[in-house]
Amino acid sequence: MPATKKELLTNLNHNFNKLTPGGIREFDYKASSIPGIIKLTLGEPDFNVPAAMKEAAIASINANDSHYAPGTGTPALRKAIAHFMADRYNLDYDPDSEIAVTVGATEGIYASLSAIINPGDEILVTTPTFPLYMVVTKILGGTPVEIDTSADNFVLTPAKLQAVLAKHPHAKGIILNYPSNPTGVTYTAAQIKALAEAIKATNLVVIADEIYSELVYDGPHTSIASFIPEQTLILNGASKSHAMTGYRIGFIAGPQELMKPVSAIHAMMVTAASDPTMAAAVAAFDTVEGKTATLEMKEAYKQRRNFVVEVLKQLGFEMTTPNGAFYIFAKIPTQFGNDDLKFATDLANEGKVAVIPGSFFGAGGQGYVRISYATSMETLKQAMDNIAAFVNKED
Ligand SMILES: Cc1ncc(COP(=O)(O)O)c(C=O)c1O
Numbered sequence: 001m002p003a004t005k006k007e008l009l010t011n012l013n014h015n016f017n018k019l020t021p022g023g024i025r026e027f028d029y030k031a032s033s034i035p036g037i038i039k040l041t042l043g044e045p046d047f048n049v050p051a052a053m054k055e056a057a058i059a060s061i062n063a064n065d066s067h068y069a070p071g072t073g074t075p076a077l078r079k080a081i082a083h084f085m086a087d088r089y090n091l092d093y094d095p096d097s098e099i100a101v102t103v104g105a106t107e108g109i110y111a112s113l114s115a116i117i118n119p120g121d122e123i124l125v126t127t128p129t130f131p132l133y134m135v136v137t138k139i140l141g142g143t144p145v146e147i148d149t150s151a152d153n154f155v156l157t158p159a160k161l162q163a164v165l166a167k168h169p170h171a172k173g174i175i176l177n178y179p180s181n182p183t184g185v186t187y188t189a190a191q192i193k194a195l196a197e198a199i200k201a202t203n204l205v206v207i208a209d210e211i212y213s214e215l216v217y218d219g220p221h222t223s224i225a226s227f228i229p230e231q232t233l234i235l236n237g238a239s240k241s242h243a244m245t246g247y248r249i250g251f252i253a254g255p256q257e258l259m260k261p262v263s264a265i266h267a268m269m270v271t272a273a274s275d276p277t278m279a280a281a282v283a284a285f286d287t288v289e290g291k292t293a294t295l296e297m298k299e300a301y302k303q304r305r306n307f308v309v310e311v312l313k314q315l316g317f318e319m320t321t322p323n324g325a326f327y328i329f330a331k332i333p334t335q336f337g338n339d340d341l342k343f344a345t346d347l348a349n350e351g352k353v354a355v356i357p358g359s360f361f362g363a364g365g366q367g368y369v370r371i372s373y374a375t376s377m378e379t380l381k382q383a384m385d386n387i388a389a390f391v392n393k394e395d
Contacts, residue, residue, distance in 0.1 A: 179324020
């Protein structure tokens with residue numbers, strides 16, 4: 001095994017030094033070694049990929065669909081995505097120039113941020129947040145500006161945005177993620193409209209990560225692009241809506257002039273997504289089977305959410321009922337104080353349930369834990385029994 005030449009170590013991208021070590025995966029990894037642990041840690045749907053999507057991938061392989069696709073994705077998939085966006089969210093995107101298929105929403109985050117960040121640029125990030133936005137912003141030489149939304153039920157208000165902009169008038173972009181990982185909170189149509197009106201008066205590029213848009217339980221999902229499409233890049237994909245995390249299909253939709261650099265950077269990084277999984281995604285986004293599969297999963301998630309919220313509230317956790325995604329962001333019972341890392345560590349070791357400490361998600365997460373309910377009802381029941389025993393023992 002080769003040892004790295006020592007002198008090279010100072011030649012690496014210095015932006016890496018600005019990163020704080022990844023908390024979630026590390027915590028999950030450590031917890032995995034605890035015998036009998038039940039993990040409610042990761043945002044990974046427990047459902048299998050629905051049959052119609054699997055069959056479409058298999059048919060693509062058998063048809064020797066094995067060559068480089070166009071950089072922005074197969075015409076069939078871009079058309080399917082355009083239909084999906086029109087059907088579900090009443091949004092109008094041209095499949096030829098305003099949609100690019102990415103390798104998961106993860107690559108969409110990298111491609112869209114790469115297209116707008118110059119070294120030193122500030123990017124506004126509402127927190128608690130999916131940590132990748134901060135990591136990628138830093139790697140690209142930008143500076144994330146955290147906006148703590150915990151005092152407003154995890155929603156960014158126009159007044160808060162204006163206060164932040166007064167201090168950061170040159171911010172280049174803002175990342176919004178709703179329904180949110182980690183809070184499960186989403187914006188009502190009125191809330192997002194009011195925020196869009198405030199953003200319209202600025203030159204911020206909005207990166208709207210709407211990967212959980214199909215998992216809104218009560219009421220519709222309203223995209224911010226309904227109000228300010230001219231300055232919005234929407235990120236979405238099949239990972240959460242169709243339990244297709246391993247297929248790695250995401251997409252970006254936005255106005256043509258913004259999409260040009262985004263698509264170019266995407267093609268430079270990955271050339272294109274893979275043919276068989278793009279074929280599967282056509283079935284996900286543009287067939288009755290695809291739509292039905294999502295609705296069935298959503299119903300199951302909703303039941304799980306209702307169950308977990310009810311038990312946790314009885315045990316003294318505080319939360320507003322989350323209306324989307326598959327996370328609950330709960331304030332730990334008062335008798336445990338505010339140290340979420342200690343609480344989560346003790347719960348894992350003694351109660352045998354792993355959840356993620358809220359402070360891993362940035363400002364406003366202290367004193368909370370994130371619980372993923374993307375797992376079976378049977379597992380959730382056992383987990384809640386364990387949490388009850390742990391909490392009641394400490395009383
Ligand atoms: C908010 C958010 N955006 C993006 C992703 C990544 O999605 P993908 O698996 O499609 O790359 C996740 C995954 O957990 C997420 O929670």
